[in-house]
Structures are given as C-alpha cells and as structure tokens.
Amino acid sequence: MSAGRSGAHGDPAAPDPRPAVEPGPGLRSDVLAQGELDTAPSWLRRRRVPLAVGAALIAATAALYQALSGHSADAAARYTHVKPIWTGDADAAAAPAVEHGTLYLPAADGHLYGLDAATGTARWVSDATAGPGHTLATPVFGYGMLYTSDGDRTLYAVDASDGSTRWEFATGGPVRTTPAVLGETLYAGSSDGRVYALDALTGEPLWSQPIGSTGYPTAAPGTTLYVTAESGRVYALDTSTGRQKWVFDAGTPISAPPTVVSDLVYVGGNDRTVRALDAHTGSVTWTFTGGSAFTARPAVADGLLFEGGRDGTLYALDAVTGTPRWHRATGGAVAAAATPTDYGTLVVGSGDHRVRALDARTGSVAWTYAGGDDAGQPPVVSDDVLYLIGADHRLVALRQTR
Numbered sequence: 001m002s003a004g005r006s007g008a009h010g011d012p013a014a015p016d017p018r019p020a021v022e023p024g025p026g027l028r029s030d031v032l033a034q035g036e037l038d039t040a041p042s043w044l045r046r047r048r049v050p051l052a053v054g055a056a057l058i059a060a061t062a063a064l065y066q067a068l069s070g071h072s073a074d075a076a077a078r079y080t081h082v083k084p085i086w087t088g089d090a091d092a093a094a095a096p097a098v099e100h101g102t103l104y105l106p107a108a109d110g111h112l113y114g115l116d117a118a119t120g121t122a123r124w125v126s127d128a129t130a131g132p133g134h135t136l137a138t139p140v141f142g143y144g145m146l147y148t149s150d151g152d153r154t155l156y157a158v159d160a161s162d163g164s165t166r167w168e169f170a171t172g173g174p175v176r177t178t179p180a181v182l183g184e185t186l187y188a189g190s191s192d193g194r195v196y197a198l199d200a201l202t203g204e205p206l207w208s209q210p211i212g213s214t215g216y217p218t219a220a221p222g223t224t225l226y227v228t229a230e231s232g233r234v235y236a237l238d239t240s241t242g243r244q245k246w247v248f249d250a251g252t253p254i255s256a257p258p259t260v261v262s263d264l265v266y267v268g269g270n271d272r273t274v275r276a277l278d279a280h281t282g283s284v285t286w287t288f289t290g291g292s293a294f295t296a297r298p299a300v301a302d303g304l305l306f307e308g309g310r311d312g313t314l315y316a317l318d319a320v321t322g323t324p325r326w327h328r329a330t331g332g333a334v335a336a337a338a339t340p341t342d343y344g345t346l347v348v349g350s351g352d353h354r355v356r357a358l359d360a361r362t363g364s365v366a367w368t369y370a371g372g373d374d375a376g377q378p379p380v381v382s383d384d385v386l387y388l389i390g391a392d393h394r395l396v397a398l399r400q401t402r
Contacts, residue, residue: 087120088395090122091394093135112128117387128150134150142186147179155196195215269294270294273287294308299339299346326363338378353372354371372391
C-alpha cells in the first residue's frame with residue numbers, strides 16, 4: 001500500500017520471499033545460573049516442550065479460540081473504517097495509558113493528566129512534574145497508582161484517582177523509559193548503568209544491579225527480570241536479589257525493552273536482526289534478518305511476532321520458529337511497537353503520519369487513518385476505540401466502525 005492512499009483497503013501483503021531465518025548460532029551468553037522459569041502460578045507450572053509440539057499447541061489454541069469466539073480469518077473486516085470522536089486540549093509528550101475508563105496522558109508541560117476516556121475531559125492534573133526540557137514517560141498502572149519517570153533522575157508514584165504524588169525516588173542518572181511492575185516491586189533502568197528495584201507501595205529501595213549502560217526492563221511472570229541494554233546485552237536477573245542469571249551479547253545497540261512469552265525472550269537490534277533467546281539460558285533459538293534496524297519493541301499475539309523496521313517494513317514471523325509469514329511496506333519508519341487487538345487486527349503507526357489496522361494473519365489493510373504523529377508513540381487500543389497522538393501533537397480518540 002502506497003503512502004498516498006488512505007481510508008481504503010490495500011492489497012493483501014505478499015509472503016516474504018527471503019528465507020532470512022537462521023538457526024541459533026553457538027551460545028554467546030555467559031550462563032551464570034540456570035533454573036526453571038516460573039511462568040505460571042504455583043498451581044500451574046508450564047513445562048517446556050519441543051518446538052514442533054509448541055507450534056502445534058499454538059495453532060490448536062488459535063483454532064479453538066476462533067471457534068469459541070466467532071473470530072475468523074476475516075476478523076480484520078470487523079472494522080473497516082475509523083472516525084475521530086474527540087481531540088484533547090493538551091499537547092501530548094508520550095502515549096497514554098488507559099485503565100478503568102480513564103486515560104493517563106504525559107503532556108508537553110511536564111505534568112500527567114487524568115482524562116475521561118469517553119470525552120477527553122480533564123479530571124485532574126498531577127502534582128508531579130518533569131523539570132525544564134523533560135517530560136514524564138507513559139505510566140504503568142498498579143495498586144491504584146501510576147508509575148512514571150521524568151526523563152531526568154526521578155521515579156514517581158502518582159495516585160490514579162486524583163494525581164497526587166504518593167512517593168518519589170531519585171536514581172543516579174536519567175530514567176528515560178517507562179518502569180516495569182512485577183508483583184509488589186517496581187523496576188527501572190537508569191543511564192547511570194544500574195537497574196533499580198523498589199517497593200512499589202512505598203518507594204523504598206530493595207536492590208540495584210550494575211549493567212554498564214541504560215537498561216530497559218520488562219515484567220514477565222516468574223522470578224526472572226529481563227533487561228535489554230543500550231550496550232547490546234540482554235540480562236536475566238533474579239527479581240528478589242538482582243543476581244545475574246545469564247547475559248547475552250547481541251553485539252549491536254538495543255533501544256527497546258524485550259518481549260517475553262512463555263520460554264522465549266524476543267529482542268530487535270540495530271543490526272537488522274530479531275533474536276529469540278531461550279528464557280532459561282540465554283542461548284539463541286532463532287534469528288531473522290530484515291532490511292533495516294529494528295528499534296521498536298517486538299509484539300507477540302496468536303502465535304505471531306510483529307516487528308517493524310526503520311525502513312518502514314512491518315514483518316510477521318512465526319513466534320516459535322521465526323519463519324516469515326508476511327511483510328508489508330508502510331510509508332515511513334516503524335519506530336514504535338505495533339498494537340495487537342482482541343479481534344484479530346494489528347494497529348501500527350509509521351513515519352508517514354498514518355496509522356493502519358492490518359489483518360494480523362495476512363497483513364491486509366482494514367483501514368488507514370491519515371493524521372498520526374511520527375514521534376514513535378504506539379497507538380493505544382481499548383475495545384473499539386483507539387487513542388493516538390495526532391500530527392499536531394494533540395491526543396486523538398478514534399472509533400472503529402464497520
């Protein structure tokens with residue numbers, strides 16, 4: 001689909017002709033400790049299975065889900081149009097979070113705004129504010145609080161009901177990304193080269209672990225915290241102590257958090273490569289090489305991994321094997337993670353100021369909206385409404401229709 005077309009269906013995406021998937025090379029990680037990855041509650045522990053069996057289970061689960069839910073291969077056709085329903089007043093600095101009918105928007109004035117998700121009306125403005133030249137990051141919700149960073153040295157816990165500050169914590173360097181919450185612990189990576197663990201309820205420090213460069217932690221069920229670093233390394237740390245379990249060196253800068261699903265850790269790199277690592281050992285399970293650097297966080301849904309490149313190409317890969325399923329060219333760099341929906345589509349923004357909804361299974365275009373921002377902020381989807389930063393830096397709410 002060319003960049004000049006909008007509001008119409010595109011041609012089905014062509015299968016990727018390049019078999020760029022390679023089996024994992026020799027182990028490039030330093031395995032310091034190994035153990036079972038706790039990816040489920042204590043009453044249901046996942047067991048590791050061979051790749052072929054895992055692929056079959058994913059396919060069977062997807063088929064059962066479609067049968068029970070009424071979803072079909074044409075699920076993307078459920079919504080074929082999109083229209084704006086409101087535009088916010090404040091200039092947006094980062095993508096919002098949405099929870100219980102409220103949007104939490106980091107604004108260009110350094111504050112966090114609580115907005116009515118149905119109307120965009122402001123309910124409160126946070127006490128917490130970023131200093132001159134900085135803005136708050138997209139918050140993460142937990143325990144009735146919003147956790148965010150100010151782009152400088154401070155982590156904040158903001159009361160989600162009224163915007164008051166519950167606690168704040170100063171790190172040794174700027175924190176430029178959204179922290180992660182796992183259990184009652186908050187994790188954040190700082191440019192002072194350390195990962196911090198704080199009590200999410202009180203802000204009291206629990207531990208910090210040096211990793212040598214800015215880190216991007218991600219929350220995953222279990223006892224392991226996975227952190228990518230701008231140095232190109234991927235770390236597995238014990239969530240309770242910060243002890244290093246293993247480290248893998250990709251040999252290229254990584255600028256987004258990893259995505260962890262079951263026994264695999266997915267990372268994109270500036271060397272045009274997506275890697276799937278064994279979550280227990282850090283060994284490479286598969287790699288895929290595209291046409292440009294991958295700087296967005298990978299997204300995984302229904303057995304597929306989605307990753308966009310700086311050249312504007314969005315790839316869909318088999319999440320278990322890395323086999324290419326389809327690819328689609330957009331009109332600009334895909335700098336932010338694609339957003340899977342609950343009804344078989346994938347919403348992605350690109351540097352041509354357009355947002356597209358694609359059929360997750362085929363890559364065909366369901367609808368296109370011209371007017372999105374190219375600042376690398378992902379669309380946020382809630383039921384049939386999605387929220388995105390428009391070209392004028394205002395938050396726009398769009399309703400999808402048939």
